[in-house]
Amino acid sequence: MKLDQIDRNILAQLQNDGRMTINDLAEKVGLSPTPCLRRVKRLQEDSVIKGYAAHVDQVVVGLPVSVFVNVTLVRQVESELEAFEAAVAACPEVMECYLMTGTSDYLLRVVAADLFAYERFLKSVLTPIPGIANIQSSFALRQVVHRTALPVAGS
Incomplete structure (x- = not known):
């Protein structure tokens, strides 16, 4: 799969905050929400985005x-x-x-x-x-x- 600069910007933004709304993401990458959502779905379907997770502090949960x-x-x-x-x-x-x-x-x-x-x-x-x-x-x-x-x- 070929990634263009907008795809890369979407990935960079989602890596920093995977919980942002599609409207916020679209604004940050310079798209309207509908085409932004289409790109995110394509990135998920093509397994570029493999999932979303919370980053847990291993020390805080007792695994230092x-x-x-x-x-x-x-x-x-x-x-x-x-x-x-x-x-x-x-x-x-x-x-x-x-x-x-x-x-x-x-x-x-x-x-x-x-x-x-x-x-x-x-x-x-x-x-x-x-x-x-x-x-x-x-x-x-x-x-x-x-x-x-x-x-x-x-x-």
Whole structure:
């Protein structure tokens, strides 16, 4: 799908405030409400806009610990990659999972209430997944940058 500058402006505005009215959005991007709504619907139908969500503060809800976990599998065959991915996709503590190049196969971002909660997750959830050869955990001391908005407006 080809995005023009108006589409990109719509995306930038909605990333900043997904709850704005179509009238406010139309005004900000220089369209009347009807064509603006048509564009938003097209962006949704084409899965450019995948959904809308509230950004929740992980510290406030009692999950202040972020752990970056490098996982290496015993074998990198498709069936074992798929089995691992299905297992971690079922874990609500896993916020992100990336298939990687380099020394480890996967990089996970896991949230936890504290060190003990992470240890329980590691022992009872992650370690029992078949095919794991190595797990290395790194604890984030402080979040320096966190963005949810992609830089679409200037592209």
